[in-house]
Amino acid sequence: MLSDSTHSNPLFAIWKKGTRFLQKDFQTNLGGFFTLSLAVAVLCLVILLPLSFLFIKSFQDQDGLFIGWFNFAEYFSLLDEQGNFIGLLEGLRSFPDSAVAVSLGNSLQISLISAVLVTSLALLYAYGLSRTNIPFKGAWKVVAQIPILAPSLLPAISLFYLFGNQGILKGLLMGESIYGPIGIVLGEVIWTFPHALMILLTGLSLSDARLYEAAESMKVSKMKIFFTVTLPGMKYPLISTFFVVFTLVITDFGIPKVIGGDYSVLATDIYKQVVGQQNFQVGSVIGLILLFPALLSFYVDRRIQRKQVALVTAKSVVYKSKKNPKLDAIFLVINGLIASAILSILFMAAFASLIEFWPYNLSLTLSNYDFDQMDGGSWEAFRNSLEMAGWTALFGTPLIFSFAYLSQKMVGFRRTKNLIHLLSMIPLAVPGMVLGLAYVFFFNHPDNPLNFLYDGMTILVLCTIVHFYTVSHLTAVTALKQIDSEFEAVSASLKVTQLVTFFRVTVPICLPVILDISVYLFMNAMTTVSAVIFLYSSDTTLASIAVLNMDDAGDTAPAAAMAMMILMTSACVRLLHLVITRKMIARTQSWRK
Amino acid sequence: MSYLQIDGVSKQYDDFTALQSISLTVEQGEFICFLGPSGCGKTTLLRTIAGLEEQTTGRIIQGGQDISDLPPSKRDFGIVFQSYALFPNLTVAQNIVYGLKQGRKKKERNAQRVNDLLAMMEIPDQGHKYPSQLSGGQQQRVAVARALAPEPNLLLLDEPLSALDAKVREHLRKQMKSIQRELGVTFILVTHDQEEAISMADRIVVMNQGRIEQVGTPTEIYEKPNSAFVADFIGQMNFFRGQSIQGNAFRMGSSTLKLEHIGENICSGEEVLFCIRPEKVSLWPDKLQRSSILQLKVSHLEFRGSYCRVEFVLPQELRFDRSTLYIDLTEEEMQRANLTLGKNTDVYLPHHQMHVFPQKEAVQAVVAA
Numbered sequence: 001m002l003s004d005s006t007h008s009n010p011l012f013a014i015w016k017k018g019t020r021f022l023q024k025d026f027q028t029n030l031g032g033f034f035t036l037s038l039a040v041a042v043l044c045l046v047i048l049l050p051l052s053f054l055f056i057k058s059f060q061d062q063d064g065l066f067i068g069w070f071n072f073a074e075y076f077s078l079l080d081e082q083g084n085f086i087g088l089l090e091g092l093r094s095f096p097d098s099a100v101a102v103s104l105g106n107s108l109q110i111s112l113i114s115a116v117l118v119t120s121l122a123l124l125y126a127y128g129l130s131r132t133n134i135p136f137k138g139a140w141k142v143v144a145q146i147p148i149l150a151p152s153l154l155p156a157i158s159l160f161y162l163f164g165n166q167g168i169l170k171g172l173l174m175g176e177s178i179y180g181p182i183g184i185v186l187g188e189v190i191w192t193f194p195h196a197l198m199i200l201l202t203g204l205s206l207s208d209a210r211l212y213e214a215a216e217s218m219k220v221s222k223m224k225i226f227f228t229v230t231l232p233g234m235k236y237p238l239i240s241t242f243f244v245v246f247t248l249v250i251t252d253f254g255i256p257k258v259i260g261g262d263y264s265v266l267a268t269d270i271y272k273q274v275v276g277q278q279n280f281q282v283g284s285v286i287g288l289i290l291l292f293p294a295l296l297s298f299y300v301d302r303r304i305q306r307k308q309v310a311l312v313t314a315k316s317v318v319y320k321s322k323k324n325p326k327l328d329a330i331f332l333v334i335n336g337l338i339a340s341a342i343l344s345i346l347f348m349a350a351f352a353s354l355i356e357f358w359p360y361n362l363s364l365t366l367s368n369y370d371f372d373q374m375d376g377g378s379w380e381a382f383r384n385s386l387e388m389a390g391w392t393a394l395f396g397t398p399l400i401f402s403f404a405y406l407s408q409k410m411v412g413f414r415r416t417k418n419l420i421h422l423l424s425m426i427p428l429a430v431p432g433m434v435l436g437l438a439y440v441f442f443f444n445h446p447d448n449p450l451n452f453l454y455d456g457m458t459i460l461v462l463c464t465i466v467h468f469y470t471v472s473h474l475t476a477v478t479a480l481k482q483i484d485s486e487f488e489a490v491s492a493s494l495k496v497t498q499l500v501t502f503f504r505v506t507v508p509i510c511l512p513v514i515l516d517i518s519v520y521l522f523m524n525a526m527t528t529v530s531a532v533i534f535l536y537s538s539d540t541t542l543a544s545i546a547v548l549n550m551d552d553a554g555d556t557a558p559a560a561a562m563a564m565m566i567l568m569t570s571a572c573v574r575l576l577h578l579v580i581t582r583k584m585i586a587r588t589q590s591w592r593k
Numbered sequence: 594m595s596y597l598q599i600d601g602v603s604k605q606y607d608d609f610t611a612l613q614s615i616s617l618t619v620e621q622g623e624f625i626c627f628l629g630p631s632g633c634g635k636t637t638l639l640r641t642i643a644g645l646e647e648q649t650t651g652r653i654i655q656g657g658q659d660i661s662d663l664p665p666s667k668r669d670f671g672i673v674f675q676s677y678a679l680f681p682n683l684t685v686a687q688n689i690v691y692g693l694k695q696g697r698k699k700k701e702r703n704a705q706r707v708n709d710l711l712a713m714m715e716i717p718d719q720g721h722k723y724p725s726q727l728s729g730g731q732q733q734r735v736a737v738a739r740a741l742a743p744e745p746n747l748l749l750l751d752e753p754l755s756a757l758d759a760k761v762r763e764h765l766r767k768q769m770k771s772i773q774r775e776l777g778v779t780f781i782l783v784t785h786d787q788e789e790a791i792s793m794a795d796r797i798v799v800m801n802q803g804r805i806e807q808v809g810t811p812t813e814i815y816e817k818p819n820s821a822f823v824a825d826f827i828g829q830m831n832f833f834r835g836q837s838i839q840g841n842a843f844r845m846g847s848s849t850l851k852l853e854h855i856g857e858n859i860c861s862g863e864e865v866l867f868c869i870r871p872e873k874v875s876l877w878p879d880k881l882q883r884s885s886i887l888q889l890k891v892s893h894l895e896f897r898g899s900y901c902r903v904e905f906v907l908p909q910e911l912r913f914d915r916s917t918l919y920i921d922l923t924e925e926e927m928q929r930a931n932l933t934l935g936k937n938t939d940v941y942l943p944h945h946q947m948h949v950f951p952q953k954e955a956v957q958a959v960v961a962a
Contacts, residue, residue: 486674486678487680489643491692505683508682509682591724592725
């Protein structure tokens with residue numbers, strides 16, 4: 001109880017004077033100051049510190065002693081049998097024959113080929129969708145999105161059935177084996193296709209129709225228009241697509257593991273080192289190497305996005321495709337071929353999961369879905385996946401959205417807000433396996449007071465949230481940027497706290513986006529393999545891991561069945577999401593423009 | 594003591610000075626307009642008063658209390674933005690009571706307040722609608738009502754009418770003025786539209802490049818601009834060159850003239866700039882007033898509806914920013930003058946209507962504008 005006399009108290013006066021210089025920051029925004037600091041601390045704990053541990057680990061031996069470049073030397077075959085350094089020159093001479101050179105070369109090769117293939121196929125598909133009048137555009141779009149609903153293992157398993165030793169289309173390979181680069185590239189192409197298509201479709205939808213009208217009025221041929229207007233306008237999306245696919249492929253682990261045979265790549269090397277030989281140090285060395293392409297791609301993508309903003313102006317006119325039956329026919333065939341490739345992969349997996357014993361007994365059965373009878377698989381794994389994805393969406397969405405809100409809408413604290421945004425961008429550049437390995441080092445460290453988090457489900461959820469943090473963050477930021485920036489100023493002038501405005505105004509406006517983020521997190525949590533491969537325990541096996549393990553144990557059909565379960569779950573969630581969003585938008589249509 | 598005192602307020606961004614030592618006092622119940630071209634710092638000054646921007650130096654005192662370091666939420670003001678910034682997911686009534694204490698007991702009083710405000714803003718019975726269901730003008734009225742709801746003593750308006758079309762704008766101008774008079778609340782309105790400022794403000798603060806150029810009533814600003822910038826920015830103005838001879842004597846072309854009102858900052862022999870508003874130029878002598886006479890050739894005649902614009906070619910040595918002098922004539926005057934293209938006519942420049950500024954200062958200001 002403060003009486004009036006308190007204010008005349010000399011002590012009170014001194015206290016008031018002493019705090020005056022702090023007055024501004026604290027009184028203005030004591031809450032803001034602490035909230036932002038907390039956000040920075042959390043992001044450092046779950047992103048920056050684990051990655052630094054991975055970095056340090058690559059310079060340590062098993063007991064944590066600093067050993068310099070020894071691990072690198074070991075991985076690059078610069079040591080003789082006694083573990084002595086053979087010298088750089090000698091190393092350089094023998095390098096081409098070393099295992100690492102083979103893996104590195106293989107990784108680069110399949111990533112390059114896949115990136116080129118996917119970029120050109122997706123460009124054709126996207127062109128057909130946005131620049132011609134082919135029928136059933138909605139259906140083409142839906143089909144192209146299917147691979148994103150399943151783990152990368154699903155196309156690999158399908159390829160096994162289609163082109164494997166007993167494959168129905170084996171003849172098409174003309175004696176080549178699917179186990180190896182061909183299989184990997186085919187699998188990666190299917191799996192990364194939706195990602196590439198999304199970027200290119202956006203790119204094509206952004207171009208200005210007036211350029212085409214100008215070109216046509218000058219009687220320029222269609223071909224020339226494509227090369228002088230369409231392609232230059234697509235330069236950035238194409239480069240961006242190329243790098244995104246390149247990174248996805250070089251860091252993907254599922255497809256090479258399933259269909260790669262003896263063909264070693266960096267991503268499977270980590271797995272072999274860590275899981276096979278328990279050599280975490282060399283694992284972290286490979287992890288660091290894998291960071292490079294990802295970082296490069298990240299950098300290029302950022303640069304490009306900054307440039308692309310200037311490309312489209314508010315005055316741009318949306319392109320409307322004109323009638324051209326010949327072009328339509330050509331693209332109907334092209335899109336049809338690509339779509340049927342995707343569908344046949346899907347149907348092959350579905351079919352394989354439903355038959356008794358490929359290829360000898362083709363009678364239909366559900367026994368492959370009896371996961372509890374299989375080695376390395378169980379219905380519990382599926383339930384675990386649902387639980388993990390559920391927690392990821394439930395905790396990840398509010399966390400990511402509120403951090404994005406802090407980075408966009410707090411008044412003042414410019415540097416701190418930028419720091420939050422910067423930290424939020426890092427996960428995009430970190431491959432899932434590298435993040436998972438970093439989490440092992442950091443959260444499993446006996447001296448880490450946070451190692452209670454290294455507990456089954458918790459660590460899986462945490463790692464998955466962080467792994468898919470950036471895209472969710474950017475989605476939230478885009479939505480928040482579209483909200484009038486003066487709302488916070490208005491509430492301050494009306495003496496309403498920012499927290500009230502956050503819940504009464506910001507969240508309701510952003511509800512569809514919040515839903516988008518939660519579905520994105522859920523679906524990715526269902527399908528991810530790489531982020532969780534080092535983190536699961538026997539109690540917390542996940543469906544995607546079960547696919548891998550059953551396939552490893554030779555239970556390919558049950559593996560296909562589990563992959564189908566994941567795909568169907570993702571598809572259901574996606575459908576549910578669509579229905580809810582429709583309903584929500586209809587209900588709030590009175591105020592949404 | 595004044596209601597609002599701004600004392601030496603500066604705002605410095607990394608390599609850009611938005612406000613340069615601004616000092617200004619505002620009386621209780623005054624309607625003030627900050628007027629200036631874009632980038633002149635008028636919005637920054639408004640946001641600094643609100644606490645939305647932090648001044649680099651200087652103090653702001655409102656109602657006797659130093660509010661310089663207070664956050665917006667601790668200051669007494671309402672604010673209206675050009676974008677309206679209405680919460681789209683709340684109804685008009687919910688928007689208006691947003692800043693009022695809520696609660697079951699307050700419900701009836703708040704509802705009454707909403708009705709009163711909507712009635713005052715001439716949009717009764719719109720409380721149940723969402724902002725997107727209203728026109729732009731109606732939305733802006735709701736924004737004003739929302740800002741006035743907690744009964745602030747100061748209302749800040751940041752280009753509130755700029756997004757509206759001309760007819761609505763004119764109506765809202767009148768309405769805001771009458772509301773301000775009725776409530777006795779101090780209004781500070783930011784605008785780049787001189788017509789808006791002249792028609793609404795008790796006093797106008799003309800700003801340029803982070804500085805206050807002039808403060809005065811609309812008549813003062815129009816009739817007695819104290820810099821070439823203000824002369825040029827407000828209303829229409831003809832400029833031509835001359836030299837200062839000494840004191841109030843000047844040379845214009847081959848003739849000399851003596852002017853009554855001269856600023857202190859003109860040195861003898863300095864290059865100067867004369868200016869005169871088009872409507873002050875006459876084609877006929879006035880026996881009571883001293884005038885300079887120029888014989889000029891008509892170069893352009895343009896019918897503009899209620900008046901006619903006539904342009905005359907200026908002799909080379911008088912030209913400053915343009916090669917002609919223009920005047921506006923009524924239909925009657927046109928008939929009386931009987932002007933045709935290419936005709937030479939005597940043009941009278943009454944000395945008491947002329948302003949004079951040092952040329953180097955004027956060059957900067959006019960170029961900047």
